[in-house]
Every structure is written in structure tokens, then in C-alpha cells.
Amino acid sequence: MALMFFARLPMTMTGVTLTLYVVADLGHGYGAAGVVGAATTLGMALGAPLLGRTIDRYGLRPVVAACGIASTAFWVTAPHLSYPVLVACALPAGFLSVPAGSLARQILAALVPAEHRRAAFSLDTILVEASFMIGPAAGIAAITSLSATLTLSGIGVMFGSTALLTFLFNPPIRNEDELAPVGSVRPPLRSWLTGKLLATLLVAASALFCLVGTEVATLAALRTHGDVGWTGLVIAVMCAASMLGGIVHGAVKRSLPQGVLMLLLAALVLPVGLAVQPWWLLMLLLIPTNLLCAPTLAATTETVSTLAPPTVRGEAMGLQDASARLGLAVGSPVVGFVIDHSAPAWGFAASGAGGLVLASVGLLWTLRRRTGVAGSTQPSLATAVRARR
Template sequence: MFLARLPMTMNGVLLTLYVVTGLGRGYGAAGLVGAGVTLGMALGAPLLGRAFDKYGLRPIVAVCGTGTTAFWILAPHLPFEALAAVAVPAGMLSVPAGSLARQVLATLVPVEERRAAYSLDTISIEATFMIGPAAGIAAITAFSPTWTLSALGVLFGGTAFLIWLVNPPIRDAADLGVATARPPLRSWLTGRLVGTLMVAAGALFVLVGTELATLATLRAHGDIGVTGLVIAVMCAASITGGIVHGSVKRSLPQGVLMLLLALLVVPVGLAEQPWWLLTLVLIPTNLLCAPTLAATTETVSRLAPPRVRGEAMGLMDGFTRLGLAAGSPVVGFAIDHSSPAWGFAAAGIGGLVIASAGLVGLRRPRRPEPAPVPALAETPC
């Protein structure tokens, strides 16, 4: 899954650079295509998750891997209009490596150990973001955009084939025996689960907004050359937080982690100079990044019945991508009409607004769970 996520961390920056440099279009046009792919992923994730629940892993991965490979190999040969038109369906066919990894962990790892497992998974995501975008930029700089995008398609196809070949379990034998019929949507998509998904969207809004505000601040003060170092420190802080979260027996609740994540980023803009001070004040909020995402995944895996776990994880993927898609334009608007320092405040406040409905849902008393869930509820976690 680490290998499968690597090309996903490259595709956004490669698509932007190709549209701007290869097609001679502006960043707005590049953002339109990128938003189409992101929207397609958000819409496709729960549908693919439901297909995983119904048909299993191999047929869905085969179809998605073939479609994604074809898109990226053909992309450098398409005019802009055609590229924009196929962006959404191409995104819908992307192999949902994130939700698939979480399903596999929920199957292979006992409930009481899932905090550590999901923390490790989140640390793996941070590692891919430290490697993927930089490798993609280096490749498109050294080689032609056509070659680089085609190579990305081959990489997508290769990792999809590896997933198909290994065929990791997404539901164990006990799960298959407990739930032979699919439970109704209203029986498991409770206010508590929706609240958890809203928290996930709010967290990603904060994270993408923080990255955008950081980049804008460094650029405004002529420190763009240290961007890689600052982002590396942010990722290292998140990894450290994930290690601590996964190691302790009891961690902070998901709602508290989300509140701290958002509140700690609001005043960051007060220390925008020099760049090393900005880096230091970004560490506390990034320490909570991996724990917040890991706690969210753990909650979803606990609340969703095994028979619909794929769809539930797909919904989480969709909500996080919607948070990503909303964060960039909202925080960018705040920066354009004020200053980069206000971008940090917009990221924190916007994330709190999105997550507030989720936090209310998380505080509601739990309803009696549907039939398959008591077996999970009785297991200590």
C-alpha cells in the first residue's frame, strides 16, 4: 500500500505542471483539471467501497488499475478540453489505496491493536508525501512531460497488479459468517458515524490550508528555497505524533485531537518571520495530524458493521477529499484578500466550522447498534 500511494502523491503536481508547461494553460485551468480528478475520487470512493463489499478485491482492482493506467498514458496526448472532460471519470476509477489499506488492517489486526496499526498506516502516508511529490517534480524536470505522465500510468498499473497478485483479505471468515445480508443504510450510517466523517473532512481542510498558507508566507518573504525543509519538518512532527499516539495505551479522544489541531494553527501567522520561527510554531499543530487521522479511522472501523466496511471506508475517503478540495480555494481566497498570515487563521477556523457538526454528533449518546456490531462492541478497545 505504501507503493500504491506513491503515484497518488505525484499526480496532482505532475498534472499541474503538465497543463501549465506542456499545454501552455494557466494555473486556473490546471486547478480545474485537478479538481475534476479530486471530485471523481471523492464520488468514486464510496461506490468502489460498496463494490469491494459485494464482489471482492480482485475484480475491482483489475478494472480500476486498467482504467487508471489508460488515463495517465493517454493524458499527454489529449487536448485540454478532452483532458478536463475525462478528469472526473478518471478520478472515479482510481484504485482507492487508502480505504483499501484501512479495510485490510481492520481484517488482520485485533480491535485492541488497531490504534497502533492505523497510526503506523498514517505514518506511512506521511512518508509517501515526503518522497512522492519531490520525485515527481524531479522526473518531469529531467524528462519530458509525455514520458513522465506515461511512466506514472505504468506505475499505477504496476502497483494495482501487485495488489491484485497479493490479494490481501478485506473481510475475515468470522465477518463473512456474521453478516450474510447487507444491513440497511440507516441502520449503520448513524449520526455518530456521520460526525466522525465530518471531523475527517475538517482535519483535511486544516492540513491543506496550513500547507498553502505556509507556502504563501515563505514566498512572500523570499524564503521559497527552504520550502522543502519546512515541509519535511512538518511531516516529521506528524510522524512523531503518530508514533506516540500508536504507542500509548490510552490517547486523547478524536474530538479533542481535532480541536487542538485546528486551534493551534490559528495563531501561527503571528510568527511568520523569520522562516525558522515559522517552522517551530508549526510543529505543535502537526504533532496532532497523524493522531487525528488515525483516531478517525479507528472510530469508523469500530462503528461500521463488517459487511459494509468497504463502503464506510470509502465514505471516509470521500469526505477527506472533499475537505481537501474545499481547503485550497477557501484559504487561498483569504490569502488573496488579506495576507498569508491570515491563511493560517482561515485554515483553523474553517476546519472547526466543518468539524463542528461532527463534534456535536460525536457527543450524542450511542443508539443500540444493529445485529452485527455487538461482537465488535464487546471487544475491549
């Protein structure tokens, strides 16, 4: 878990450092910086399932070695690239990023017994929150006090170092009871990518849509009322609330299911826009919804690990990672568009409503499939009874 924490840390620095590099050093606007970030995010979303499938088939080391070399090469050379070349390289660089998030979840599922996975996944989510509290701030401090070349190259060295340590440590991706016998056939996609798993992935996307939209609306509200200086404190309180929720979720014997947690998360965002000023009141109103952030993400991982067979767990975790990144990619521009054409308060409403709609679609789909399955079994049971008579 410590190794995966440090493996994620440079990833949390990439967004802000790339944005500042494109704007300050290359002289382009924030829109141009957003194009680079979107290309990287899209590459990660496309690459995560395929890298997970490769890990399932060939093991951890070949993927970590290839991705570690590619990530190091991109970030070391990034400060020497022109903007068009940087955009062209961003997509394949994102595709070949070390899948630290999905890899961490896959390793935990192998090392931790099923009855203790909620606590393990909750702790992992808490560490993710900690990395997002440290990484972006460290990246901004580095690129503003040092040169862009040193900062971006340093991120590349961090990617390479953590990939090398992961390669040498070689943690298991399946436990002894889950090892597939030699010559066994990989289960077909349709046998495990069920409607319930797809609904779980949709709920994961809705959670990230809601969370990133809430962050965008929070920043917009603070900026509109001249309270930008309190942004760091507000975000720190949001992260602390999420970590506290993760501790409680991991400590209790029974917790709420993923769907209920997601609905509560989205519903609690809706009233935040009613009081965006003063800043401290906004901060307090953001605490309840952020208490459910880490539990929702941990419950999603627990559900995916339960539904996916061990032989395809890497691909399933990659699909979860891709769903989360797609939620991030969609949530930010959608909520930003709402704010641009109304007010920051409506950004919170858009975040909550969007999360509710996406989550409700996934949950209703699951319920409908259950009803259909139950209905399809009734004739067969009646036929069996008549045959017995």
C-alpha cells in the first residue's frame, strides 16, 4: 500500500504541472492546456482495460516495465517539446501510463481475504485522498519555484523509480487459491461483464462526475466572491471529510451498498448551492457529501472485485478506472458550461442532478434485469411442479 501510494503521487502532479507549463512556458491559453490534459485522460481511459487484460495474461512485470519506460521518457522529454508535438504525444503517453490505481486494487484483492476487503479498499481510498492533498500542491510549488524542465523531468524520474520498485517487489495479482491451472481458457467477456457489473461501472462514472463537478463549482463560487485565498483550506477540509468517511466505512461490520451511498452523495450536493457565501458556510455544507466520497469509491471497488472472476480481475479493475476517468472527463466541461451560462450555485445543482441521473440509470437497469430474471424463472418452476405431479 505504501508503494502504491508513492506510485500514485506523481500522477496527481501531472494535471496542474502540465497546465502551468503550457500556459506559462509555452504561452498558450487554458483551453490549449485543457486539450493536453483531455488527451492524456482519454489515453488513460482507453489504456486501463487493455493493460489490465495484459496483466491478467502475462503478469505484472512486463506491463510495469513497458509503462515505466514510456512514462519516464514522456515526462523527461516533455519540457523540450513544442505544443503540437506535446499534444500528439499526450494520448499514447496516457495510454501507456503505469496503471497504479487499478493495479493497487488488484493487488489488494489478491493479498486480503474477502471478509476484510472493505477495510483494505477503504484504506486505499484514504491514501488516494492523501495523495491528492500532497501531489498537486507539491507540483505547483515545484514548477513555480524551480524550472519547468526540472519539475517535469522530476515527475518522470518518480514514475520510473516507482515502476522499478514495483517490478522488483513483484506483488501478487492473484492469491494461491485463485491461480488458474495451466492451459485453462480465459472466460468469455459476456460471461462476466454482466448487467450488474456494467451498472456498477456506470455508478462509478456518476460518482466521479459528481465529485469533479462539485470541485469546479466550489472553485467558481470562491472566485466569484473574492475568496480564492481560502481555496486550499476548503479543499483540505473536503479531503479530510472524505478520509473520515472512509475510516468509518472500513471500520464498521456492515455498511451501505454502493448504490445507496452514491444516491446520498449526489443528493447532498444539491442544496449546497443555496448558500455559497460566506466561504466558511460553503465549506461546512460540503462536509456531508464529502463524508460519502471515499465510502462510495471503496464500495465500488469491493463490488467489482466480487463480481469479476480472479482470472480477469485486472481487466475489470481497468474498466473501473476507465469509467472513473470518463466521469471526470465529462463532469468538468458539463458543469463548467452550466456555470458559464448561469451562476456557480447552479454548478452544484448540475453536479448533483447529473450524478443522480447516471446512478439512477445504472440502478434501474440492475433492478429491471433482476425482475426479468425472476420472471423468466417462474415458468420453469411451474413446469417442474407439473412434471413432478
